[in-house]
Amino acid sequence: MRPHLKDGDRVCIVGAGPAGSFAALHLLHLADRAGLSLEVLLFEPRDFSAPGPGGCNRCAGVLSTRLLRGMQALGLDLPPQVVQTPIRSYAIHLDGDLVSIGQPDPQRRIVSVYRGGGPRLAPGGGVAGFDAFLLEQAVARGARHIPVRVRKVDLDARPVVHTARASYAADLLVLATGVNSRAPLDRAFAYHAPPTEVMAQDEILRPPDWPPDQVSAFFRHPPGLTFGALIPKGRYLNISLLGRRLSTDAVADFLEAQGLAPGLPPAPGSLCGCTPRIAVGAAGCFFGERWVAVGDAAVTRLYKDGIGSAFHTARRAMQGVLEHGLSQRGFQRAYAPYCRAIQRDNLYGRLLFTCWEWTLRSPLLLRAWKLALQAEQAEPPERRVHIRVLWGMFTGDELYRNLFWLSVSPRALRGLARGLRGSPRKVVAR
Ligand SMILES: Cc1cc2nc3c(=O)[nH]c(=O)nc-3n(C[C@H](O)[C@H](O)[C@H](O)COP(=O)(O)OP(=O)(O)OC[C@H]3O[C@@H](n4cnc5c(N)ncnc54)[C@H](O)[C@@H]3O)c2cc1C
Structure with missing residues (x-):
């Protein structure tokens, strides 16, 4: 008989970025509907209220309509202080020409948020971040936050999660560690992290005459740049660059090459700065007996809407758990087809x-x-x-x-x- 979750079972979720918190929220919602009482532990060492890279899962923070609608269906309304800017148009800069495109469907809202507590050197102090909001919601609905890093997960008859101080046997393990740190799984899991590319980011103060609700996108310069975007977030502008062989001075080079430097705050304008990895493919072997990976640690949409993918992979995986049990075959049937559809779309x-x-x-x-x-x-x-x-x-x-x-x-x-x-x-x- 296939194993299923029972009353009192323990679910360990490693990582409480969007994928981990969404997994907890979906699971608690579905378990509640099924009359099931679970112990849901969320392991996450990061303090999401801290400004700078330490408190932040480093990303441009644009939330898609699909994600916002999904969150609403789960009873998650973004508080106004978390929304930095509703984005209404994109300005596409091409060799001196400017093409401005507005939201083609006014019903489809997109917004920008901070993932952590805002830029490291923010003059006005910290801001309310998205990941902290999600984690608070997961805790309010019954998950327990354990604010430590998971050092290792062994696979015995069941997964066993080890931190520096304690070990936790899990009836189900959810891996939600993203792609910016090594997944702490023992080799017995046979898990292979997804392929990644490196991006570069920074934050600057938004000049007073800069359009407050328009993303500006740039291409081609400096050589190797795939795209660069300036995204308004309240008082700030996030600069996100994707390209091949980006240098350590990628953001400064980009501003120079695009002729943007003169209109922006003078050096040192940089308020933060990081070079995170972005997932560009699927993980190898991302589920098994009593365990499943979600979000970036499993598969995500190419370059865009990674937080939306975190929401939807977490939902499919948790629906699979409730409907088809905890076995590898259950995940193969209930979860793998959805992940393959993302890969096909990519x-x-x-x-x-x-x-x-x-x-x-x-x-x-x-x-x-x-x-x-x-x-x-x-x-x-x-x-x-x-x-x-x-x-x-x-x-x-x-x-x-x-x-x-x-x-x-x-x-x-x-x-x-x-x-x-x-x-x-x-x-x-x-
Ligand atoms: C530059 C850049 C810009 C992007 N812009 C956007 C955008 O505008 N919109 C969008 O939707 N997506 C964007 N993305 C993609 C988005 O950031 C990811 O898809 C999303 O963060 C995935 O969420 P996740 O929860 O799977 O992983 P993460 O957000 O990386 O969260 C993983 C969590 O696991 C924790 N963790 C790791 N190891 C351990 C451990 N051993 N023990 C306990 N906890 C652990 C980490 O602390 C972290 O909190 C962007 C990515 C990059 C790099």
């Missing part, structure tokens, strides 16, 4: 980002595409395909598969063809 994402790079490299295509975007600005929202594709790629707010097929739809191709025939005009500034 293939479309790779294709889209590759097409985007080709467009950036071809002056003819780039001009046609800019003209197509320009022409769409005059169209009603439901007819704007290029704008919707770009918005979806930058915010992670829609499946890559949908965006890919939209980008090769007859309407999108007609727009590009008209652009190829069209005359170059200065593209509209915001």
